[in-house]
Amino acid sequence: MGLIERINEVDQRVSEACRRSGRNRNEVNVIAVTKYVSVDQTAAVLDQGILHIGENRWQTAKEKWQALGERGTWHFIGHLQSNKVKDVVGRFQYIHSLDRLSLAKELEKKAEALNLQVQAFMQINISGESTKYGLQPEQAASFLQEMNRFKHINVVGLMTMAPFETSAEDTRPVFRGLRQLRDELNKQAITPEPLTELSMGMSNDFEVAIEEGATWVRLGSILVGKEEN
Template sequence: MNYSDQFKRVQENIQKAKEKSPYQQEVKLVCVTKNHDPSIVQAVLDNGEYCIGENRVQEFLTKYNAYKDRTDKLEYHLIGSLQSNKVKYIIDKVDLIHSLDRLSLAKEINKRAKAIDRKMPCLIQVNVSKEDSKSGLYLEEVEAFLEKCLEYPNISIQGLMTMAPHTDDRDYIRKIFRELSNLREKISKKGYNELDMKYLSMGMTNDYTIAIEEGANIVRVGRSLFGQRDYSKRYY
């Protein structure tokens, strides 16, 4: 696969979507390297990107250790569901956790971050479509949860994250993204202390252009960059 062509295509699509978006936002591309050999990280660097997204802690650690001499150039995001007992392994290594979705996890993140004198940046994961197969809070639960999280001094809430449903209905996907974008704006206007809702993480390979048009400034793209994953292999 010609990774340069793939990256160029995705970057062009991002630019076109930004031009359509009324938000005129800068967009961070998170390159999702899940189920790809650690060497794929080099393709990210070769194409002028720096942000790596991983779903599983074990696989993240494999890639982190393989490229730990490049940490000055790489930014790591933990984008998948996070078990509380795994927080200790990543708290000093990741730059942003996308999947904060329960108070027990917030408590553990705060505890581990305090131990290393860090304020851990996190996004609240929201299950806008209320699908049983997805993690995350419902829209109506987010503000109460957010206020609880603000009680933890070693957590920095920096925005919201969601995943769209698996459907070909592009209008429905747009509606899901718009609802989360509206919630972000609503929360921002409330002026909570110690809160900076600067990130809206929405959109993956099938729908990242729609997400950008609706205000996303982080998109998580894997398959369009690296091709199909080989689920028969595990890199941890």
């Protein structure tokens, strides 16, 4: 299956998931995760109108960003080490992995120096897996309160990664848990504006994530293919 066919199939599946859950298709954004494909394949994705590009390491994103950075909106979706903040802020408009105060301080410092706003998702470890990064759900409210003092970080929502399950349906409690946590945080009115975004769902489970309220899904091989750099 070629790129155009994959894009059309994904769009159809997103649309059907929205229909099943009574949502507007425009509420769901697709991020093309390009970490395993070349500059040329990433350019081809952009050519087809998929303008949100996701990468999880600056080392593998650098060549693509240098060639194509002006063409899309770039999302950093991996664990972000504090010493890599200098490479990411100013190039990636969204950070999906804000999970600790030390990282927030580095993001604020760099964003202030560049006089820009970082759009950030708080990463939450809903599943409780020891192998996954993220705040525990019970830490979210106090962490969000702390974020109010960082003037160059705009927390737009929450992100999580579900366990890989043979049946996508088994991931539903994780995605539902993130949506419920976002709604609980909004009831507490911790931030000046409500959190609106949920970054959740990958190639194997994105339809369930959409049914549970995802506004951003992160799709790799199912969308961009498996070409190696």
